[in-house]
Amino acid sequence: MSEREIELASAEAKGLLGRRTRRAFLTGGIAAVAGLGAYEWLTKAGAEDDTPWPQRRVLAWNAKIAHAYLSDGHQMPSYSPSQVTYLKPNGDVGLGSDFDASDWKLKVSADGIAPFHLQLSDVTALPRRRMITRFCCIEGWSSIVSWGGARFADFTKKFFPPGRELPRFVYLATPDEEYYVGLDLKSALHPQTLLAWEQNEKPLTAEHGAPLRLVIPVKYGIKNLKRIGSIRYTNQKPGDYWAEQGYDWFAGL
Amino acid sequence: MAKLKLKHLRAVRWFHWINFPLLALMIWSGVLIYWAYSPYHIGSFHFFPQWFVSALGINNRLAEGMALHFTLMWLFVANGIAYVAYTILSGEWRYLVPRSPRAFRDAWQVVLHDLHLRREMPAQEKYNAAQQLAYTGIVLMGAGSVLSGLAIYKPAQLWWLAALCGGYTSARLIHFVLTIGYVLFFLVHVAQVAMAGWNNFRSMIAGYELVRDE
Numbered sequence: 001m002s003e004r005e006i007e008l009a010s011a012e013a014k015g016l017l018g019r020r021t022r023r024a025f026l027t028g029g030i031a032a033v034a035g036l037g038a039y040e041w042l043t044k045a046g047a048e049d050d051t052p053w054p055q056r057r058v059l060a061w062n063a064k065i066a067h068a069y070l071s072d073g074h075q076m077p078s079y080s081p082s083q084v085t086y087l088k089p090n091g092d093v094g095l096g097s098d099f100d101a102s103d104w105k106l107k108v109s110a111d112g113i114a115p116f117h118l119q120l121s122d123v124t125a126l127p128r129r130r131m132i133t134r135f136c137c138i139e140g141w142s143s144i145v146s147w148g149g150a151r152f153a154d155f156t157k158k159f160f161p162p163g164r165e166l167p168r169f170v171y172l173a174t175p176d177e178e179y180y181v182g183l184d185l186k187s188a189l190h191p192q193t194l195l196a197w198e199q200n201e202k203p204l205t206a207e208h209g210a211p212l213r214l215v216i217p218v219k220y221g222i223k224n225l226k227r228i229g230s231i232r233y234t235n236q237k238p239g240d241y242w243a244e245q246g247y248d249w250f251a252g253l
Numbered sequence: 254m255a256k257l258k259l260k261h262l263r264a265v266r267w268f269h270w271i272n273f274p275l276l277a278l279m280i281w282s283g284v285l286i287y288w289a290y291s292p293y294h295i296g297s298f299h300f301f302p303q304w305f306v307s308a309l310g311i312n313n314r315l316a317e318g319m320a321l322h323f324t325l326m327w328l329f330v331a332n333g334i335a336y337v338a339y340t341i342l343s344g345e346w347r348y349l350v351p352r353s354p355r356a357f358r359d360a361w362q363v364v365l366h367d368l369h370l371r372r373e374m375p376a377q378e379k380y381n382a383a384q385q386l387a388y389t390g391i392v393l394m395g396a397g398s399v400l401s402g403l404a405i406y407k408p409a410q411l412w413w414l415a416a417l418c419g420g421y422t423s424a425r426l427i428h429f430v431l432t433i434g435y436v437l438f439f440l441v442h443v444a445q446v447a448m449a450g451w452n453n454f455r456s457m458i459a460g461y462e463l464v465r466d467e
Contacts (some may be wrong), residue, residue, distance in 0.1 A: 012254035024459035140290030246316030
């Protein structure tokens, strides 16, 4: 079948090669049709949150691997103050103008726990961390930004009711609930994940999410929720604004 | 008398023809991603001009591009690894990899020959020196795309890989330049196949080439 060389009379050789060529083209044709069919299925199968479900399965699988591998030692590099660049305030969903920062309170809740409210001073009383990291937009651009805030891990240690097991997810939403993100607990508790109230050593501006925003360098910008209104610890996989529009729910870096 | 000579092993033909649509789709989904942020240009030529974007309808498809890219990457990488492993195990790599510095000089002479600037082809085995460099180079480019792609995909988890690529933005540039490299490879490859003729092309499908004895 796969002899290296077959020596034959010219006519026979031509005949044999012709048969083999026809068979190879037939096999190739069938393979091509099968490939096209597979592609149609992969791209046209029923959508889950705007992405065909077979691709959603693979994204979930990718996320599972990334989540299993993620550790506190996996960090975005740090930069020096001179390397800080301009950060585009890319989105304003959830940043409606009917908002009074002086009236702001942070609602915290968890499965089976009555919600309670915190003042900004409750959060800023936590140990302040400063870091200069790359902010990666899912669109592809990135900026180097200096942030100041409290670790989400410190916040959780301080305010999550003691003696209870932490649920698997965290959900954060703007006060108007127009923009919301879901996070896996491991990424939320990552040492570079901050509840930030300072950007470039100044208080956050409204367009960057004053009075308090999420900074999570191990996720794309879409997860870095501005103007946090509520935080919920939950065992139910939370909804996510951009994941519902076709993007990966995990969106980890 | 005539001979049927086995030129391309069955597995190699499969790897090649599976890689072709996979790479095409990786590039296509990559273009959908690139649309969302398009920083690269050569002089006043920007990747990609508006007519190209409109003609192919690649605008506002970032989520679709990312989902496809991060789905098909598994198949693309698996096929690439299987191909390299097979060429090593079968010994076929001996024909594909240039094994002396002479290959660079010979390859240049092949180029001159193909441009009709030189009469003789340098001595060769199964593949000429230019082919060896091209076929080895494209595999190295593939490895480069996977590594720079992983650096862009997980710059926190694979921070050392991103650092190896010169950082996040540099990894993106490497990933893009390699992609342009595939397109250029494709253009030259198709032109060469067209010039080499049917007997050669057929051997990439059926495996055998017809060799006439004097």
